[in-house]
Amino acid sequence: MKLRIVPASTGPQWVRQGITVFWRQPMALAALFFASMAAMSLAAAIPLVGPVVALALLPSATLAMMVAAAQAEQGRTPLPTVLLVAFRTGRQRLDAMLVLGGLYAAGFLGIMGLSALVDGGQFARVYLGDIPLTPELAQSGAFMVAMWLAIVLYLPLSMLFWHAPGLVHWHGVPPVKALFFSAVACVRNLGAFFLYGLAWMGVFLIASLLLSLVVTVLALAGLGASIGVGLMVALAMTLATMFFTSIVFTFRDCFEAPEPATPPAARDGGAAPQP
Known part of the structure; x- marks a missing residue:
């Protein structure tokens, strides 16, 4: 595994590539995304441990969409079995x-816990859907501070887990090392990721205006x-x-792509995306 440093202009290209590949298999990719979100919602309904289980499924859902996108780019139709790719590539990678x-669940809940120290848990309850967002809460100084604290703390958590599922699946990197290498890759390519985020903000804004x-x-x-x-629901699902x-x-x-010898991933349609 070797880290690449890309120019900042690569960021908008990632957005364009994501949109282009989506339109190659729009129904299949949208259905897979909806199914993964539905599975997480069902998991969240489990008493006591549901929200934790739902959070823990997010890296696997992200990996499933990565594999599906790689298949769509290769001209293949992603099948529903892609959703289980994280659980069908050998015991070591499953673990x-x-x-x-x-x-990820621990990190996210830790962020919510820290935000709760600021406003007594109001932001966390709104974010998790326990209570509605009221005008009084939205105008509360403590609520706003808790919200921005959560946003700031989530950025490094996102960097840690951005590439981690792919590193575990395609490169066989242990989880903790995958988190480290993911964060390093994001920091070393910060310019590209900054423009990537700006480009997506532009796409969301234009789509919302239309x-x-x-x-x-x-x-x-x-x-x-x-x-x-x-139309609003359909647009939100499409953009997501x-x-x-x-x-x-x-x-x-x-x-860089791993050496061409990953039989479990290949059997499940999870061949590593090639440059």
Whole structure:
């Protein structure tokens, strides 16, 4: 495994590649993303341990979308079995992905715990869906401080886990080392990731403005608000799927492809993305 340093201009290219590959297999990729989110929602409904289990599944869901995007780029149709790719590539990698999921859940809950020290847990409860966001909460100084604290702390957590699922799956790197190498790759390519984030913000903004225009036209035409709500949900799902689809390209450009000898991954359609 060798780290690559890419120019900052690569960031917007990752966004373009994610969008382009999504439109090669839009139905398959959107269905896989929806299924992974539905599985996490069902896991969250388990009494007591549900939210922790749902959080622990996120690295596996991210890996599934990376594998699906790699398959779509190769002209193949991702199948539902891709969702289980993290659990079908050998005992060693299964254990590593479970450890990775546990570490992510612990890290995320730790962030929520620290934010709770600021506002008594109000932001954490809103974020986790326990209580609704009210105007009073939104105007609370403690709530805003807790929110920004959580955002700031989540950035390094995201860097730790950004490449980690791919490193575990395609390179066989142990979980803790995968977290370290993931963070290093993000820091060393900070310019590219900064423009990557800006480009996605631009995409989200433009899409939101276009949707607002469409909804306004529909309202003037008297077609009702239900169509607008449906369009909003569809747009949110599409953009989220595109975002997760683009992650594999950040991984591919930040690390050299492993030696061509990963039989378990290949059997499950998880061949490493090639440069």
